[in-house]
Amino acid sequence: MDDITGLAALARRYWGKRDTKLILPTNSSLSVTLDQDHLRSTTTSRCDPSFEKDRLWLNGKEEEIKPGGRLAVCIEELRRLRKEVEKKADEPKISDLHLHICSYNNFPTAAGLASSASGFAALVSSVAALYKLPATPSQLSLISRQGSGSACRSLFGGFVAWEMGEKSDGTDSFAVEVAPQDHWPEMHALICVVSDDKKGTSSTSGMQRTVETSALLQHRIKHVVPQRMADIKKAILAKDFDTFAKITMQDSNQFHAVALDTDPPIFYMNDVSRSIIALIVELNRASVAAGGKIKAAYTYDAGPNAVIYAPEGNLKEIINLVVTYFPQADAFKDPFKMFAAGQEEPGKLPLPAGFNEAVAKKFDVGSVKGLIHTRVGDGPRVLGDSEALLDASGMPKTLA
Amino acid sequence: MDDITGLAALARRYWGKRDTKLILPTNSSLSVTLDQDHLRSTTTSRCDPSFEKDRLWLNGKEEEIKPGGRLAVCIEELRRLRKEVEKKADEPKISDLHLHICSYNNFPTAAGLASSASGFAALVSSVAALYKLPATPSQLSLISRQGSGSACRSLFGGFVAWEMGEKSDGTDSFAVEVAPQDHWPEMHALICVVSDDKKGTSSTSGMQRTVETSALLQHRIKHVVPQRMADIKKAILAKDFDTFAKITMQDSNQFHAVALDTDPPIFYMNDVSRSIIALIVELNRASVAAGGKIKAAYTYDAGPNAVIYAPEGNLKEIINLVVTYFPQADAFKDPFKMFAAGQEEPGKLPLPAGFNEAVAKKFDVGSVKGLIHTRVGDGPRVLGDSEALLDASGMPKTLA
Known part of the structure; x- marks a missing residue:
């Protein structure tokens, strides 16, 4: 089990997609990742043989994971990468298990504070850590981009560019670090x-x-x-x-x-x-x-x-x-x-x-x-067990 | 003496001048001239040997006519045309006399209701009528344009285009009628x-x-x-x-x-x-x-x-x-x-x-x-003496 905080990414905006399914933008964009001491998405993800299906709780409320929807696409992609890990190394076959994911934003959702950006970034980071994926933030940004476009930038701290890319399959549309947090902490x-x-x-x-x-x-x-x-x-x-x-x-x-x-x-x-x-x-x-x-x-x-x-x-x-x-x-x-x-x-x-x-x-x-x-803040952090949002049975603590 | 009402011209906007002195716009534009039964600039102009200088009263308050300013440029241009009339025909030499002009808008000035457009159109129409200029509305629009760009369109009723023109002297930047009021009175x-x-x-x-x-x-x-x-x-x-x-x-x-x-x-x-x-x-x-x-x-x-x-x-x-x-x-x-x-x-x-x-x-x-x-309304109207804004001595009636 891993706890990951994402973060609110606010600044240069992207607007307009050239591909709405893959979420490929019409232009490159830049954002500043803000300090998660003040604006934070916290996500806990866990997989267990006892779980009967993938489930997501967002801000204390269970949300449906629609088949073929953005969330399902992200989870599927993370599972595929886990399967590759399992093929190559002597790792447990957890990719077949269902996931429970619990996420919480400490700022208003859907009010223009980029809650979906930080939320999807935290979710992808959390599952990637659970799965021990050997992926760079740029590689993970390819996945979080398909959840919420802006989320691809939130995989990095500091100053981040989302390069729009040119390919129709989206494999060159990902985030890169322009400068880390400690370059310009003022x-x-x-x-x-x-x-x-x-x-x-x-x-x-x-x-x-x-x-x-x-x-x-x-x-x-x-x-x-x-x-x-x-x-x-x-x-x-x-x-x-x-x-x-x-x-x-x-x-x-x-x-x-x-x-x-x-x-x-x-x-x-x-x-x-x-x-x-x-x-x-x-x-x-x-x-x-x-x-x-x-x-x-x-x-x-x-x-x-x-x-x-x-x-x-x-x-x-x-x-x-x-x-x-x-x-x-x-x-x-x-x-x-x-x-x-x-x-x-x-x-x-x-x-x-x-x-x-x-x-x-x-x-x-x-x-x-x-x-x-x-x-300006840092990128996703792996948190300790004391901050976990799921209890020992895999259910949200806040609902208990 | 002649009384002329102008009119509020509200609709397609022009924005941006390629020449700020001559008021040449960066693009052509279109307006609808509205009915002066409801929105009206009324202007009275008079010249008399007893007047000591050109004077303007706007909504009951005397305004300075700055030498070289927009108003002065319009008056100068009208005088020049009057002189041509005097040269050709047996008309009194009134172009040498000073003018008194009194104008009144029945709607708020400078609140975005195109008061300067209708005001300058009314002023130019009034003086042109006083001077008996044989000018078409398009020709007069060349003059009113130099007072307030939008004013060039208000010389016509109905639906009016201001063709931006191409010449640097502005002689092809004037208004033309697209359709008269009675084409689409609904x-x-x-x-x-x-x-x-x-x-x-x-x-x-x-x-x-x-x-x-x-x-x-x-x-x-x-x-x-x-x-x-x-x-x-x-x-x-x-x-x-x-x-x-x-x-x-x-x-x-x-x-x-x-x-x-x-x-x-x-x-x-x-x-x-x-x-x-x-x-x-x-x-x-x-x-x-x-x-x-x-x-x-x-x-x-x-x-x-x-x-x-x-x-x-x-x-x-x-x-x-x-x-x-x-x-x-x-x-x-x-x-x-x-x-x-x-x-x-x-x-x-x-x-x-x-x-x-x-x-x-x-x-x-x-x-x-x-x-x-x-x-949709008609163009400038010549009104009767009973609506004159200047009294027999050439001073504004409202100030008396």
Whole structure:
């Protein structure tokens, strides 16, 4: 039995598949794997002769494993690789046994926080460890990609590229590490949870409508993304936050532009999202106007939540800014001890010099439901037995 | 002295200039001129030996006429044409006299209702009539274009194209009639006034940032707009509302997509605008699902206000739908007597069969501040003396 944590991968988005069954994307993409101390998918998998069928529990609720579905495809592929291991080495024939898999996300599912990406990555990692597969993260990414496209990137920590590949069988469409976590550990992120409502449009159906109807998507794919991919990789390797930030924001905007160019149009950002953009744009404008640098970059995936990237040293100012405009019901959890306990309170400190306060209105409590301060993180971890989600009989502990 | 009303021209947008001084657009565009019984710019112009300088009053407030500014350029051009008239014919030499111009819009200025388009069109028409210029509307559109790009289209009633032209001096960038008002008088429009706040980004500075920074704009201009222009002209000539509606909505979305692809991004639509889109998308979906046709088309210019185009017969249903989700502080002014007085109330009638009520939430009173029901209109009209805005001494009556 093995416990594996996956992780939320949030950043450069992919949108549009050239093959929906194999989940082959229309363009390469890049993501930052975030710290699983703050955002985590934990998965336990086990196989046992007593199990009568493959079963999955997700966040405490049993989910059907549909034959031929994405989950079944991933499990089948992992079994096939286990059989190869069993053929070559003196390993027990566990590939014939049924699997029980139990997974838990500590953040809202289907609210645009990439829960399926981290969930599928954790699942594939967990079963691969159970099966003792001699596979590299890139090889495993070929499997997790077929569960949820973005999941292929979450097999790595740090900064990760999903190379779209060219082959029709998808064997060259996998993730590679651009730089590990410890290359640029100062890269922090503030996640602004704008809504945990179920999304109006699921990523899967939304992106297919964009492929079919957007007149701008093909231009973006062919003539914009490749250069941006090359440029942002270079920026990461050079730890050039200025360039990283510019590309991140421009590409977030362009992703939402092609969503809007879809028929009927898709909107993920709402008035709260727009106001967070206005705050970051003004923060950067005021800084650059005073001879400084770009301080932060916003990015939005398929939902209204903002992820704000910034060097660690800027986070205090950013958190104070966001809380000033979006007062919080609960006290800010300050995992990095940015604010002097008992002396400083986020939202009560002065705004940066030269900041034009009129760029956004001050919202009601609850408009931003929560703030998560995190940073670039590592890849899947094998956890100890004490964190197992299945009990000795192979049933979820949380249901017991 | 002549009084001329201009008109609000709302619909296919132009965005991006290839020459900012001459106001030459990056693409051709199309508009529907709306009925001045409901949306109107009224302008009175007069010249007199007693006037000491050119003066302009706009909505009761005197505005500076900056030397070399857009207004000054228009006036200069009109004077030049008057001088040609005076040279050829036995006409009084009034081109040497100073002008007093008084203009009034009966709708909010700078809130995205094309007030500058109708205002400049009315101004040019008024002075041209005062000067008895033998100019066609297309010739006058060359002048009004230099005041406000969109104004060139408002010199015509009905359905109007602004052909971008190719020449660097702008002499082939003018408006032409696609079809007059009486070709398709059943084309009605419902304007939803979402906000009369001053816009965050003026059209002029916004469109230049888009030209400079959007990676998608050039593709839109070169590869999308020309075909859409040809298709929508054909649809208008054939009175094919289905095609007209599809192109109108897609192009509205794409215009806002390139605004969003601007750096920093430009947002004109807000959550109220998005919800109006959701209502129209669902109205059309339910109709098509039941074997019917597309019932309405939304379009948004550089602001949050929706303009909903529909055949006259659909307006009652549309008004009822909008008022159901956006309750009105004031009773709906019903210029076309859609609702039986004393018996039917907008917002209280049943929604269309099969309409999914969950596509939008019901908003508070005031989210949509007003509704204007209008239709395709005629071009500039010369009004009688009783409607003059200047008194016998050449001063604005409203200030007296």
